[in-house]
Amino acid sequence: MRTVLIGLDGATFSILDPLMEEGVMPFLRRLVARGTRAELLSTPNPLTPPAWTSLATGRTPGNHGIFDFLKPYETEEGIFLKLLSSRDVQCDTLWTLASRYGKRVILLNFPLTNPPPAISGFVVPGFVSYRHLRRATYPPGFYQRLQALLGLNTRDLALDLDYEKKGIQGLPPTEYAEWIRFHIRRESLWGTLLRHLMTQEAWDLAAVVFDGPDKLQHLAWRFLDPQCFPAQPSPWEQEIRTLCLEYFRQLDALLATLCALAGPEARIFVASDHGFGPTWDIFYLNVWLQQHGYLAWGAAGAPCDEEEGLLAMRMRTQYELFDWQHTVAYALTPSSNGVYIRVAQRPGQAGIAPEAYAAFRQRLIAELLAFTDPASGEPVVKRVLTREEAFAGRYMHEAPDLTLVLRDHGFISILNADAPLKRRREPKGMHRPEGILIAAGPGIPQGAVVPPLAIVDLFPALLYSLDLAIPADIDAQFPQALFEPAWLRAAPPRVSDAALPLSSSPEASTVLSDEEEAAMVARLKALGYLE
Amino acid sequence: MEGLQPRLSRETILHGVVQILTDMTADWEDAFTGPIGPETRLVADLAFESIDVVQLAVAIEEHFQHPNLPFQKLLMRDGRYVEDLQVADLVEFLYTHLNGA
Numbered sequence: 001m002r003t004v005l006i007g008l009d010g011a012t013f014s015i016l017d018p019l020m021e022e023g024v025m026p027f028l029r030r031l032v033a034r035g036t037r038a039e040l041l042s043t044p045n046p047l048t049p050p051a052w053t054s055l056a057t058g059r060t061p062g063n064h065g066i067f068d069f070l071k072p073y074e075t076e077e078g079i080f081l082k083l084l085s086s087r088d089v090q091c092d093t094l095w096t097l098a099s100r101y102g103k104r105v106i107l108l109n110f111p112l113t114n115p116p117p118a119i120s121g122f123v124v125p126g127f128v129s130y131r132h133l134r135r136a137t138y139p140p141g142f143y144q145r146l147q148a149l150l151g152l153n154t155r156d157l158a159l160d161l162d163y164e165k166k167g168i169q170g171l172p173p174t175e176y177a178e179w180i181r182f183h184i185r186r187e188s189l190w191g192t193l194l195r196h197l198m199t200q201e202a203w204d205l206a207a208v209v210f211d212g213p214d215k216l217q218h219l220a221w222r223f224l225d226p227q228c229f230p231a232q233p234s235p236w237e238q239e240i241r242t243l244c245l246e247y248f249r250q251l252d253a254l255l256a257t258l259c260a261l262a263g264p265e266a267r268i269f270v271a272s273d274h275g276f277g278p279t280w281d282i283f284y285l286n287v288w289l290q291q292h293g294y295l296a297w298g299a300a301g302a303p304c305d306e307e308e309g310l311l312a313m314r315m316r317t318q319y320e321l322f323d324w325q326h327t328v329a330y331a332l333t334p335s336s337n338g339v340y341i342r343v344a345q346r347p348g349q350a351g352i353a354p355e356a357y358a359a360f361r362q363r364l365i366a367e368l369l370a371f372t373d374p375a376s377g378e379p380v381v382k383r384v385l386t387r388e389e390a391f392a393g394r395y396m397h398e399a400p401d402l403t404l405v406l407r408d409h410g411f412i413s414i415l416n417a418d419a420p421l422k423r424r425r426e427p428k429g430m431h432r433p434e435g436i437l438i439a440a441g442p443g444i445p446q447g448a449v450v451p452p453l454a455i456v457d458l459f460p461a462l463l464y465s466l467d468l469a470i471p472a473d474i475d476a477q478f479p480q481a482l483f484e485p486a487w488l489r490a491a492p493p494r495v496s497d498a499a500l501p502l503s504s505s506p507e508a509s510t511v512l513s514d515e516e517e518a519a520m521v522a523r524l525k526a527l528g529y530l531e
Numbered sequence: 532m533e534g535l536q537p538r539l540s541r542e543t544i545l546h547g548v549v550q551i552l553t554d555m556t557a558d559w560e561d562a563f564t565g566p567i568g569p570e571t572r573l574v575a576d577l578a579f580e581s582i583d584v585v586q587l588a589v590a591i592e593e594h595f596q597h598p599n600l601p602f603q604k605l606l607m608r609d610g611r612y613v614e615d616l617q618v619a620d621l622v623e624f625l626y627t628h629l630n631g632a
Contacts, residue, residue, distance in 0.1 A: 073603065078610035080603035081586045087598065115589060131559050132586045161582055324610060 002266040003443065003465040006255060007055075007105055007110070009048060010214030010429075011272035011436045013223050019248050027256035028438070030446075031268065035304050035440025038318055039275075039452040044390035044402050046274035046431040047335050049084060049111050051455055052209070055271065056110070058091045058459030060476035062393020063285070065090035066112060067334040071398060074232055078324060081332065086112050086125070090395060095119050095207070101468050103204035106197045109157075109404070110209050122197055126209055127444065130158035147194055156186045157193075168308050170428070173236060179219060180243040183212035184250055191254040198261045205466060206262070210254070211249055217276045220244055221429030224411040228278060228427055267465045268442030272459055275432035279410035280424050281373075283380055285331045285339070286322075286413075288420040292367060296326035304418035309415050325350050329364060329401075334411035338400025339364065361386065361401060368404065373421060380421055382407050393475075409433075441465075443487035450481035460493065469496040539595075544625045545569065548618055551590045552577065569619035591625070601629050 020029040043050040043061055046483050049069055050061040057064045065088055073080045082088075089112055095105050099119035106323040107113060107123045114125035116138035123138040124146065132153070134143040147154050161274040171179055187210050194208050221226040223241040229402055230237060259268050284305070289295040302321040322330060328351055342351030342363060352360050365384045383405040404412060410430045437453060439461070442445075461483075463470050470478065472495045480488060549567045556562050556577055563577050573579040581586075589601050605624040606612055 075601075075603045075607075077603045077607035080607060085585075085589055087589070087592075115593065129586075130584055131583060132555070134558060135555065135586075135590070333538070 001465055001467060002262060003205050003267055003462060004258060004262045004268050005205065005462060006258065006268070006270045007052065007207070008213050008251075008270060008272045008436070009209055009211040009369055010217055010274060010276050010431065011270075012275035012277070012432065012434065013037075013436055014016075015213075015217065015276065015429070016436065018226055019245070024245050024248050024288035025252040027252045027259070028270075031255070031259065031270070032438055034446050035438055036445050036450055037439075037446040038437045038438040038450045038479075038481075040435040040458065041454050042274035042431070042433045042435055043451050043455065044385060045335075045337055046409075046433045046435075048214070048273050050233075051273035051435075052111050053089055053093075054456045055273065055458050056059045056095070057091050058456050058476040059091050060386075060391070060393055060456060060475045061126060062391035062396045062399065063091065063475060065395035065398060067391065067399045068338070070332055070333055072332050072340060074342065084112065085120070086115055086117060088112070093117070093450060094459060095121075095123075096204070097463065098205050098466055098468060103466055103468070104202045106194065106201070106203050106206040106208075108194055108208040109211065111205065121203065121205075122201065124157065124193065126211065127159050129161060130155050133158045134488075146193065149193065150189055150443075154187055156182070156189055162343075167215055171219060172353075176220065176240050177243055178457040180216060180240070181482055183215055184247050186403065187212050187247070187254060191257065193529075194258060195261060198258070205462075206258075206498070212251065213272070214276075215278070216244055216247055217429035219277055219429070221276070222427050225278060225427075235267070237463075244399055265442065267444065268439065268523075269458065269462065269465070270436070270438040271455075272435035272437075273432040273455070275436070277409055277444050278427040279406075279408045279430040280423045280427055281380065281406060281408050281410050282413050282417075282424060282480060283406055283410065284413045284415060284417040284420050284422070285404070286370065286415070287417050288368075289329050289331070290416075291420060294327070294329040296323035297321060298323045305308050305413065305415040305417050309413060328352050328360075331412055331414045336400050337404045337406070337412055339402040339404070341401040365402065368402075371420070374425075378407065380407055383404070406436055439482050443483050443491075445484055446483075453479050453482075469494040473497075496520070538630045539626070541622055541626050544595075544629065545618070545622045547594055548591070548621055548625070551587065551594055552618070555583075555587065555590060567618065569617065570624065571618045572615050573618075573621075574615040591621075595625070597628055597629055600625075604628075 016025065016028065019025045043054050047068065050066045053066040054060060061067050066084060069084060071082045071084055073082060095107050096117050096119060099105050099121065105119050105121035107121065109124065109126035111126045113123060114128050114136045116123035116125055116136060118138065122142060127134050128136045137146060138145040145358045167179055190210060192207055194206060197203065198206055217224060220240060223237065223244050229241060233241065255264050261496045262268065286295055290297060298321050327342065329339055331339055341357065343354050343357055344351035368381045369379060370386050371381055381404050385403040387396050387399040387401055409432050435455065437458065454476065459474060460470040460476050460478045470493055478493055552567050561578050571577065573584065583605065592598050592600055605616070605620065
């Protein structure tokens with residue numbers, strides 16, 4: 001069945017529900033009424049690259065290998081930071097599987113899709129700078145068509161890394177309005193492109209991410225959250241809220257258009273990679289590590305942050321802030337909320353001895369959990385997850401040694417400061433585990449609210465919706481609650497024995513003997529796909 | 532002993548790198564107007580930023596069908612990131628690592 005996957009990056013019901021009730025998003029309200037809704041629980045560290053990749057693969061980060069935007073490598077030359085790409089996704093995706101089984105795919109603005117997969121269809125990856133957008137679109141030559149359609153505005157589809165960082169770090173009040181208008185324009189472009197492809201091309205799966213909810217909520221949470229918005233707003237505060245509402249009003253209209261284009265015979269899945277909520281804390285983790293003797297700042301010194309910043313504008317700058325010879329534990333990105341522990345591979349190398357690792361890690365966990373807010377005495381770090389707890393799997397060794405869950409779910413800051421904990425002047429929006437799922441279409445119960453689902457569980461639902469077999473070796477459960485029991489009885493989910501290597505032919509796994517089929521059904525039941 | 536893959540000459544690698552760089556920078560607003568050659572510098576001449584180096588690494592690995600090249604050996608010296616690179620540096624690095632060092 002034709003399937004539309006609309007990603008709303010960072011969308012949360014705590015913002016969408018009031019917008020639906022206030023009439024800002026009337027279409028979404030109708031979609032919820034004619035479909036099923038659930039909280040969609042993100043990956044252990046609720047973050048765009050691992051979470052969307054889990055949705056697209058049915059694998060947890062420990063098995064797809066994506067934990068963050070960047071991956072640090074300890075090499076003989078030093079700590080080498082690698083920006084992750086589609087080639088770092090260590091298993092098959094919804095798009096490659098669907099394409100391999102003859103489905104036509106439109107894939108727009110998903111992270112970790114550059115270089116683009118050679119699928120049957122069209123790809124414009126997300127998180128690509130304008131300089132590389134032409135080379136990143138697929139198939140070759142499609143970029144010219146895109147330019148003809150969008151003209152000079154094509155540039156707005158691309159990632160401007162510095163602008164993005166500014167949006168997360170914070171903008172001066174004079175730049176808020178343009179930031180929101182930019183995202184209104186940008187979503188409109190993605191909508192235009194998707195509408196064009198849905199009407200001009202054959203397709204079975206149309207997938208797009210609108211990333212504006214994440215961008216607006218990071219910067220402008222206090223204008224969106226009714227709990228935070230002042231009762232007596234200033235004219236500027238009112239202007240920013242009005243613009244935010246304009247963004248969501250347009251998003252609602254885009255959803256309405258795309259769903260109308262898909263038609264009543266299509267299934268619609270609106271999903272987010274993670275939720276959102278307010279954060280007041282800034283926990284300068286490297287300052288804390290330095291105070292505990294685990295990290296040393298570089299000889300040139302590390303200037304103290306005075307702007308409520310989380311990261312340096314240049315990763316290279318951040319890298320050079322540390323004295324690596326005297327650093328055994330460090331945080332390199334706010335987004336990972338992670339601590340890496342250096343283990344010396346030979347005598348004389350910086351790091352702790354391998355045999356001391358377990359005790360060192362345990363001590364670090366205990367000390368982090370004991371860290372309290374001097375003002376209230378309350379613990380700042382709610383949980384510390386070891387990589388075994390958070391990221392068990394084949395690629396666990398590439399994950400941070402520790403992942404922190406802070407009391408208000410904020411990101412850590414990796415900068416230097418004169419104290420390890422500060423309070424923001426105004427709340428910012430930060431990621432939370434509770435994202436959204438709204439599903440509607442044939443076979444999906446109307447007006448239902450079902451218990452929270454794991455983000456990986458959407459993968460088998462999407463494959464099922466596309467009438468494709470579900471690989472048996474994924475980390476997901478088939479979400480039966482999303483489909484009417486009668487529908488599942490009439491068309492039970494099918495399972496293939498495993499996701500194929502990318503070069504394999506579809507025939508290799510789709511045709512099963514009766515015995516294999518029976519074994520699969522048994523496995524299916526064991527995995528919870530069938531009752 | 533030689534591997535099964537024929538050794539790539541410096542000329543072949545230079546040709547491939549120039550081809551990639553020419554295509555990559557073709558529609559950049561501040562595109563380099565002169566010919567790209569061994570002495571061309573990525574940052575000073577082609578106005579590369581760090582994100583462009585990442586894209587170049589990916590393009591090189593795809594072009595030469597050689598994943599996981601140890602780019603840290605090219606991009607880091609004495610524990611610090613280098614300020615700039617010449618095309619010739621890149622070619623020499625690739626000559627060493629594509630030919631099995």
